[in-house]
Amino acid sequence: MGCEIRVSEDGTKIEGNNCPRGKEYVIQEMTSPKRVLTTTVFIEKGLHPMLPVRSDGELPKELLGKCMKILAGVKVKAPVKRGDVIYENILGTGVNIVASRSMEEK
Secondary structure (H helix, E strand, O other): OOOOOEEOOOOOOEEOOOOHHHHHHHHHHHHOOEEOOEEEEEEEOEOOOEEEEEEOOOEEHHHHHHHHHHHHOOEEEOOEOOOOEEEOOHHHOOOOEEEOOOEOEO
16 A cells, blocks of 8 residues: 655644554654665675675664765675675664675685
């Protein structure tokens, strides 16, 4: 289901949500937006030069740029299994970066 939600300029009035989840989402987006991060890291001796990774939870949106800078310098060695932790507790958030796929050694 989707709905067109309207929020007053001062953020005190929320209308148009068809369920409580819609209202909760808007409040989170206005106060502390979060996103799942998906990107790639370098992999040595892998079938491909890059390994797709993602966060195993939501990260504060304002930290995504810093996370990307950290991950740009990460290099792992093949083999890697899907779900392996590639970077633990990124920026002290409690969120890990994990492999999105398995990759065998070349």
